[in-house]
Amino acid sequence: MEVMAGRMDRGFMQYQKEFEDKALEVLRSGWYILGKQLSDFEEQFAEYTHTKACAGVGNGLDALMIACRMLGIGPGDEVIVQGNTYIASVMGITMNGATPVFCEPGEDFQIDPSKVEALITPRTKAVMVVHLYGAVTDMDEICRICREHGLLLVEDCAQAHGATWKGKGIGSFGDAGCFSFYPSKNIGAFGDAGAIVSQDEALIRKVKIFRNYGSEKRYYNQMEGTNSRLDEMQAGLLQVRLRHAEEITRERRALASVYTEGIKNPKLLLPKVREGCDPVWHQYVVRCKERDALMEYLKERGIGSIIHYPIPPHLAECYERLGHKRGDYPITEHYADTVLSLPMYNGMTPEEQAYVIDALNRF
Numbered sequence: 592m593e594v595m596a597g598r599m600d601r602g603f604m605q606y607q608k609e610f611e612d613k614a615l616e617v618l619r620s621g622w623y624i625l626g627k628q629l630s631d632f633e634e635q636f637a638e639y640t641h642t643k644a645c646a647g648v649g650n651g652l653d654a655l656m657i658a659c660r661m662l663g664i665g666p667g668d669e670v671i672v673q674g675n676t677y678i679a680s681v682m683g684i685t686m687n688g689a690t691p692v693f694c695e696p697g698e699d700f701q702i703d704p705s706k707v708e709a710l711i712t713p714r715t716k717a718v719m720v721v722h723l724y725g726a727v728t729d730m731d732e733i734c735r736i737c738r739e740h741g742l743l744l745v746e747d748c749a750q751a752h753g754a755t756w757k758g759k760g761i762g763s764f765g766d767a768g769c770f771s772f773y774p775s776k777n778i779g780a781f782g783d784a785g786a787i788v789s790q791d792e793a794l795i796r797k798v799k800i801f802r803n804y805g806s807e808k809r810y811y812n813q814m815e816g817t818n819s820r821l822d823e824m825q826a827g828l829l830q831v832r833l834r835h836a837e838e839i840t841r842e843r844r845a846l847a848s849v850y851t852e853g854i855k856n857p858k859l860l861l862p863k864v865r866e867g868c869d870p871v872w873h874q875y876v877v878r879c880k881e882r883d884a885l886m887e888y889l890k891e892r893g894i895g896s897i898i899h900y901p902i903p904p905h906l907a908e909c910y911e912r913l914g915h916k917r918g919d920y921p922i923t924e925h926y927a928d929t930v931l932s933l934p935m936y937n938g939m940t941p942e943e944q945a946y947v948i949d950a951l952n953r954f
């Protein structure tokens with residue numbers, strides 16, 4: 592049997608008719624950028640995230656970069672972010688000329704709130720919390736720290752559409768919640784797409800101006816903006832995905848619990864979930880000392896797996912200028928050396944999952 596680490600065709604097939612109807616509707620509408628599909632989606636997504644307003648943008652990196660920019664994060668500012676994240680979180684900071692300050696993660700792979708305050712300096716402007724793999728850290732603590740120290744809070748929600756902390760949805764805690772709808776995300780488009788949500792309607796209005804060349808009124812450019820618009824086709828198709836968001840999440844939670852019940856191999860450490868967090872399982876990430884051997888073993892049996900992420904941003908070539916070296920963030924580096932994401936996608940069959948579990952238990 593072949594089991595891919597992730598696949599998007601199954602998720603498409605689950606709602607094929609609705610996607611195809613929507614695609615035809617958009618094609619036949621004669622309107623493809625900044626129209627009703629987008630404004631409807633923005634309204635629906637704000638409602639889904641329990642925020643006041645939403646602005647669609649071109650992708651998740653743009654969401655992070657633009658949110659930071661509109662919040663006034665720039666040169667000379669420091670932003671605290673967890674070390675074990677995808678490079679985009681960090682680029683959202685550095686594209687604005689600000690400096691990332693890395694924080695070690697806890698056992699749940701999320702930023703460790705007990706280590707944040709020691710990193711605060713007079714230059715600290717914000718905390719960027721990344722809801723990695725679809726889970727959530729202790730947001731009460733993160734919000735308390737930001738409030739007490741007067742720091743902005745940016746949430747990187749790219750992997751966690753619908754995840755909650757004590758029943759409250761991610762994206763609604765911070766000054767801005769930044770989402771990616773990259774096709775493989777839990778709520779995925781059929782191309783690049785992203786969004787920013789906020790309780791601050793004025794901020795979202797600024798984002799909408801910035802994303803369209805800094806212009807609200809045609810040919811009147813009030814700020815130096817960019818072109819980062821979420822197109823009508825993606826916005827329309829995302830409405831279909833959003834209608835089924837609860838089912839999509841329920842299915843992933845069921846898959847995760849089958850792994851948790853079924854994997855019985857002392858060589859594998861299963862993911863730990865913090866009490867209070869209800870994750871949406873963008874990835875099901877195990878740890879293994881013999882990770883590379885495990886990956887190879889699975890591959891020989893036709894099972895795909897992925898390392899999220901093999902090189903932590905502080906060791907990335909592009910950030911050599913920050914002057915970090917191996918050993919600076921031992922927990923982050925240990926995770927980079929031991930984590931492995933198991934196959935996880937909507938439409939995964941019980942047979943496929945049983946095959947993966949059986950292989951894992953024989954390793």
Ligand SMILES: *Cc1c(COP(=O)(O)O)cnc(C)c1O
Binds near residue numbers: 721
């Ligand atoms: C996918 C992802 C992004 C970036 O999203 P794109 O749409 O690919 O630009 C940012 N942060 C995290 C944590 C991600 O997983």
